[in-house]
Amino acid sequence: xxxxxxxxxxxxxxxxxxxxxxxxxxxxxxxxxxxxxxxxxxxxxxxxxxxxxxxxxxxxxxxxxxxxxxxxxxxxxxxxxxxxxx
Numbered sequence: 001x002x003x004x005x006x007x008x009x010x011x012x013x014x015x016x017x018x019x020x021x022x023x024x025x026x027x028x029x030x031x032x033x034x035x036x037x038x039x040x041x042x043x044x045x046x047x048x049x050x051x052x053x054x055x056x057x058x059x060x061x062x063x064x065x066x067x068x069x070x071x072x073x074x075x076x077x078x079x080x081x082x083x084x085x086x
Contacts, residue, residue: 005029005067018059030061030070034077043073 007029009015016026033055035042044060046053061070 016062018056018062020059020062025064027062027064027066030066033058033061033070035061035070035073037080038073038076041076043069 006027008026009028009031012028015028016023017031018026020026033042033044035044036053036055039053042060044055044058046055046058048054060066
């Protein structure tokens with residue numbers, strides 16, 4: 001059992017916050033992507049709009065396998081979050 005890897009909040013007024021074909025697999029666990037601060041190295045589908053990272057077309061944190069992908073990058077997130085990190 002790995003239920004901790006998936007969560008949906010269908011009562012959220014933004015659900016789903018991205019256009020998807022199959023809402024049943026939409027994962028809300030990482031509503032705010034913890035990889036945002038990795039900038040160009042997050043591995044997601046993003047672009048920059050007037051210097052601001054726009055992740056509105058990225059489904060990386062919301063699709064099957066997202067938990068494993070994000071957790072594989074969390075050591076890098078934590079390193080950058082340290083005082084004096086990159």
